[in-house]
Amino acid sequence: MTLKTEPFIINLGPLHPSTHGVFRMRATLDGEVVVDLEPVFGYLHRGIEKLAEGRTYKQNIPFTDRLDYVASMSNNLPYVLAVEKLAGIQVPERAEYLRVIMAELQRIVSHLIAVGTFVNDLGAFFTPFMYMYREREKIIDLFEMVCGQRLLYNYMRFGGISHDVPEEFFPALKKFLKEMPGYLDEYDQLLAQNEILLARTKGVGILTRESAINSSVSGPTLRACGVEWDIRKANPYCVYDRFEFDIPTGSNSDCYDRYRIRMAEMRQSLRIIEQAVEQIPKGEVLNRTPLHLMPPAGEAYAAIESPKGELGFYLVSDGSDKPYRFHVRPPSLINLTVLREMVIGYKIADVMITLGSIDICLGEVDR
Amino acid sequence: MTKPLCGSEIASELKKEFAESIVENGDDYILVDSRTLTGIAAYLKDTTGFDFNCLNYIIAVDYNDYFELVYSLVSLKHNHSLTLKVRLTNKEAASLPSLSGLWRSADFQEREIYDLFGIRFESHPNLKRILLWDGFEGHPLRKDFCHDA
Numbered sequence: 001m002t003l004k005t006e007p008f009i010i011n012l013g014p015l016h017p018s019t020h021g022v023f024r025m026r027a028t029l030d031g032e033v034v035v036d037l038e039p040v041f042g043y044l045h046r047g048i049e050k051l052a053e054g055r056t057y058k059q060n061i062p063f064t065d066r067l068d069y070v071a072s073m074s075n076n077l078p079y080v081l082a083v084e085k086l087a088g089i090q091v092p093e094r095a096e097y098l099r100v101i102m103a104e105l106q107r108i109v110s111h112l113i114a115v116g117t118f119v120n121d122l123g124a125f126f127t128p129f130m131y132m133y134r135e136r137e138k139i140i141d142l143f144e145m146v147c148g149q150r151l152l153y154n155y156m157r158f159g160g161i162s163h164d165v166p167e168e169f170f171p172a173l174k175k176f177l178k179e180m181p182g183y184l185d186e187y188d189q190l191l192a193q194n195e196i197l198l199a200r201t202k203g204v205g206i207l208t209r210e211s212a213i214n215s216s217v218s219g220p221t222l223r224a225c226g227v228e229w230d231i232r233k234a235n236p237y238c239v240y241d242r243f244e245f246d247i248p249t250g251s252n253s254d255c256y257d258r259y260r261i262r263m264a265e266m267r268q269s270l271r272i273i274e275q276a277v278e279q280i281p282k283g284e285v286l287n288r289t290p291l292h293l294m295p296p297a298g299e300a301y302a303a304i305e306s307p308k309g310e311l312g313f314y315l316v317s318d319g320s321d322k323p324y325r326f327h328v329r330p331p332s333l334i335n336l337t338v339l340r341e342m343v344i345g346y347k348i349a350d351v352m353i354t355l356g357s358i359d360i361c362l363g364e365v366d367r
Numbered sequence: 368m369t370k371p372l373c374g375s376e377i378a379s380e381l382k383k384e385f386a387e388s389i390v391e392n393g394d395d396y397i398l399v400d401s402r403t404l405t406g407i408a409a410y411l412k413d414t415t416g417f418d419f420n421c422l423n424y425i426i427a428v429d430y431n432d433y434f435e436l437v438y439s440l441v442s443l444k445h446n447h448s449l450t451l452k453v454r455l456t457n458k459e460a461a462s463l464p465s466l467s468g469l470w471r472s473a474d475f476q477e478r479e480i481y482d483l484f485g486i487r488f489e490s491h492p493n494l495k496r497i498l499l500w501d502g503f504e505g506h507p508l509r510k511d512f513c514h515d516a
Contacts, residue, residue, distance in 0.1 A: 042498040049483075050507050213420050213443055216472035229443055235369035301439070314426050314437070329424040337475055366498060 007035060010348070014043050018121045018352040021362025025339075025351065032347045037340045041333070044366035052326035057083055057158070057293050060326065064313075065152035067328060068364040070113050073106040073143070074306040075364075076156035081237060081302035082313040083158050087295035090287055095160035096239045097280040101173070102146070102155065103238075103304070104269040104276075105139050108180075110307030111262040112136045114359040118259060119191060121356045122200050128190060135183050138176055145169055158293060160286035173277065180270055188263065201255040205342045205354035209253065215337040219309030220265065221358050224250035224257040231305040243275045255357040262359075292321040299325075308332055308359055328367055332360040370447040371395055377449060384410060396437075396450040401463040404453055408466055411440060411449065418442045419449065422470035427480045429510045434461055434486060455486065462487035465494075483508040 013024035022043035028036035048067070052060045064079045065072035077099060084091065091099075116132035140150050146165050147155045155162055191197055207217070209225040222229055230247045232240040248264035250257030297319040303312030309331025316325035335358050342358075343351045375392050382389055388403035399407050411419045419440035426437045438451040455461040465488035467473040477488045478497040485506035488494055496503065505512050 042496075042500070045498040047507060050512075211471070214471050216421050216423055216470070227443065234446055299437075310423070312424065314424070316428055325426075325428045327426045333475055333479075334424075334472055337471055 005030070012351065014040075018356065020117060020356075020360070021365075023360070023362050023365070025355070027343075027348065027351060029348060032349075034343050034346055034348060034351060037343050037351070039336055039339055041366055044362045046367065048367045049326050049328065052323060054322065056291075056321045057295070057323060058291065060323065061156065062152070062154045065154055066363060067330070067367060068110075068306065068308065068311070068332070068361040069152065070361060071106050071110040071307050072152050073102045073155060074110070074304065074311065076153065077103055077238075078302050078304045078306070078311050079313045080156045080158055081304065082300050082315050083293070083295065085302050086298060086300040086315055086317055087158070087289075087293060089159045089289060091160050092284045092287060093239070093281050094164075094283045095285040097276050098161055098165065098285065099156065100238050100240065100243075101273055101276050101280075102143075102153075102161075104272050105142065107269045107307045108266050109136050109139050110359075111266050114307070114356075115187075115191075115259060115262050118353070118356040118359075119197065121352045122197060124194075124196070128187070131183075131187065131190070135180065138179075142169065142172060142176065145172065157286055158289045160284070162286070164285045170277065173273070177270060177274055177277070181267070184263065184266060192260075192263070197259075198256065200350075200353060201259060201357070203252070203254050203256075204346060204350050205255045205357055207253050207338055207342050211338060211341065212253070216334050217309070217338055218331050218335065219305070219307070219359075220258055220261045221309070221335050221338075223247065224261050225253040226251055231303060231310055235303075237302070237304055239276075240272075242279065243272045245271050255353055258357040258359075294319060294321050303329065306331060308361065308364070309335055311364075328364070330364045330367065332358075332362075332364045336360060336365065368446075369441070370445075372447050372449045381407060381410070390454075396452050398452045398454065401453045401455060404451070405464045405466065405469070407451070408438070408440075408469055411451075412469055417449075418444045420444065422466060422472050423448070425466075425473060425476045425480065427484045427486060427508070429484065429508065431510055432456070434458060434484065436463070436480070436486075438466070460487075461485065462489055464489050465491035467491055482506070485509065 008029045010027050014022045024040040026038045027034055048063050064075040067075045112132040116129040119128045144150050147153050212222050212225045226249050228247050228249050245268045248261045295317045297317055299316045301314045303310050311331055312329035314327040315323050318324040342354050388400040391398040411417045419442050421441045423439040423441045428435045434455040436453045441448045477491055480486050481494055482496040482498055483506055
């Protein structure tokens with residue numbers, strides 16, 4: 001007697017602890033094996049691009065915080081860069097350095113959350129996550145010292161940053177820089193050779209190099225495929241050309257490589273911050289711009305290497321004080337293009353790990 | 368630095384192959400005829416020297432009289448970039464060929480443009496709304512869209 005079988009459709013999400021937001025995946029299964037998967041978006045769509053057209057350039061800075069809300073410093077930066085490009089605004093050197101310091105601290109925060117939730121999805125329930133949050137808290141304290149906010153910073157301005165850092169910031173930052181490598185070693189001790197982590201992530205969610213480039217994948221997911229592409233090197237902005245750092249790349253393009261690259265990138269970020277602290281000059285941090293800034297008609301695109309990939313803003317000005325068109329190039333959405341091919345042929349339990357290894361933020365996917 | 372290729376130089380080179388289809392060019396962009404977009408894109412992707420292996424982003428803008436689509440091509444091999452533009456004057460039945468067959472990154476971005484602007488992409492494998500729900504009326508990023516806010 002033959003057993004009758006048929007494909008089974010299961011909805012993962014929209015409310016599922018491992019989607020880290022409201023996101024749904026419609027998976028077709030053959031037994032435990034995934035044969036098809038369709039991502040469904042839009043649950044967090046707030047229409048930010050439309051709303052931004054009705055507000056002045058300056059009023060839109062807080063909107064950018066709410067895109068990738070776990071890395072809002074990195075979201076402010078490309079927007080102010082795009083407006084500065086559009087209006088031809090110069091930035092004082094000290095502000096450039098502070099922008100780099102904040103963006104790199106933010107990268108560490110974002111990667112800590114990415115790795116923490118990733119191992120959480122693996123079943124290491126909240127223990128490593130809490131370790132990561134312990135260090136995240138220290139950076140959040142630094143941000144609070146700088147701008148009074150702990151999550152949505154609204155710190156960057158056109159022509160610089162809103163205000164200089166307080167006196168106690170640099171001693172506290174130096175203390176953090178001294179301590180952090182030890183904590184990273186601790187994570188490596190706990191995780192890097194952990195048998196469960198290796199068994200669940202090695203050889204899972206493989207993405208080919210050609211496919212990654214063809215799908216415009218960016219960030220750690222691209223670098224895990226062995227592509228040495230980082231906008232900080234390929235097209236430097238701020239003062240990144242003055243620092244020495246390496247681009248960690250993978251060779252197996254699996255979930256483990258993506259985890260490993262995030263760990264390595266945190267060390268590189270510390271290296272950049274150390275150099276920036278040494279080099280930072282004294283002086284002004286803001287070239288004042290009019291409250292109702294009216295850039296000349298035209299268009300500009302500026303992008304940075306955000307923790308999740310290439311985050312860019314495309315702005316069109318018609319000469320008024322509001323953007324005519326405000327577009328975000330969201331790395332999280334474009335990186336999800338490859339999710340389907342990364343999970344086909346793997347088990348249903350690997351879907352969540354693969355999704356976690358891409359590291360998405362739904363605020364940015366849906367906007 | 369990523370080198371933006373000069374629009375007028377590339378346009379004169381492209382004119383050898385696609386004489387009729389280059390409408391206009393500036394220093395940093397080439398405006399092409401929407402009917403020949405696929406041909407030009409495939410040429411730029413596969414020709415040695417250009418090697419545009421990555422379609423970085425697609426953006427649509429509603430300029431009241433026409434839609435403008437901006438395609439940013441990047442070559443990770445040579446670290447250079449080029450901007451292609453297309454204009455669609457027939458706004459009610461705006462459509463153009465999909466590039467998702469050449470670059471997979473076009474898939475979700477074209478769906479987003481279809482969703483928010485109502486521009487159809489022919490031969491797109493799965494053209495349906497992506498951010499809004501299926502029963503939503505209108506396309507919000509069009510300038511004539513009325514919203515109560």
